[in-house]
Amino acid sequence: MLDKDEVKEAIVNVARHIFSRFGFRKTTMDEIAIASRKGKSSIYYYFASKEEIFQAVVEKEAEIFKQELIKATNPNDTPAQKLKTHVLVRMRSMEKLANFYSAIKDDFLGHLDFIEKIRKKYDQEEIQMMESILVEGVENGMFEIDDTSLAAIAIVTALKGMEIPLFWGVEEKDLESRLDHLIHILFHGVMKR
């Protein structure tokens, strides 16, 4: 027997696929119900509204990115290696996230406030992850940073602001060198000479 939260999660997973394919407006509650193999009222039993499911989906999307970040990071890596992994994962998932957001961009004009709220929360977590990498680097003597907190904010913000097209259409084999180049630009001031 499935616990309530598990059913909710199953529904969110189904909804995630449909939303990311068709966007908010073009996704119907009936579709979500059918794809979840549930009656429509059952969906409303777990979620108060279409927006509430969507909110859960966005949250899940952010959570998945975070998990990928954690999974890809090897604790034994040097801080420099961790930086590279972080950037790599972010760039990879950026494409996915960009697809997701472009699928819904037409549906919300302006009032994306709750999405921004979720983003902000996960941005802060990402900044913290980044800072712990930087702190480790400083302790190791590999990095030279006065204010790691500020530096973490600067780096994550820079990554976030980075235009994705920079990486679109880049061949897999060229990605590595371009990544190195990017990291060089970003972290040149951080590494100890």
Add this chain to the structure above:
Amino acid sequence: MLDKDEVKEAIVNVARHIFSRFGFRKTTMDEIAIASRKGKSSIYYYFASKEEIFQAVVEKEAEIFKQELIKATNPNDTPAQKLKTHVLVRMRSMEKLANFYSAIKDDFLGHLDFIEKIRKKYDQEEIQMMESILVEGVENGMFEIDDTSLAAIAIVTALKGMEIPLFWGVEEKDLESRLDHLIHILFHGVMKR
């Protein structure tokens, strides 16, 4: 000033993108109008109904496949090389076509007759292209076929029936060898020893 057919084609091109992204049902005439930078009535001035645009889109989709086939074929190639190119282009575009049809598969249950009609027309053209390759091969003395017409039908039908998943997820580097294998299976009885 644009001629009437050019405007129609421009609209079809716009509609093609929207239909292939959202399917038939989830694509609205207003969207097509806005994306075409036309008033909605103007769309209806060129096309009688949503289905009529869609029909034109399907036709265009098939036409594009045909053009790709023609473009990829080098007249100076040997018949054997032409066979390979034909199979390669078909497999590549199959993926695209499959995406297109999967986007609309839920919208029409059963009554896809006009789509089948268009397909049939283009299948016949493809069979003729195939036959001319076979005939050339026979004249060259490279192939040994009694009834080229029948052989062309058999080969194209076989290609059409081939499951796409056979090629999905296959790495680019492995594609070549798998293709050779397929061609060997398909054309073994045709090549002169």
Add this chain to the structure above:
DNA sequence: GACCATTCGACGAAATTAGTCGAAATAAAT
């Protein structure tokens, strides 16, 4: 000006959809 080709916004009838309601089924508790 008269004529044709093309464009358009506004409108209505029909279809779709978000969310509700009451009830049925299922499990848990007494």
Add this chain to the structure above:
DNA sequence: ATTTATTTCGACTAATTTCGTCGAATGGTC
């Protein structure tokens, strides 16, 4: 066994969306 709480569902409605129409406006050509 009976009550109670949890979960499921189809049918319904009010509000929105959407296809296709209508009549008019625009602009070019004779």
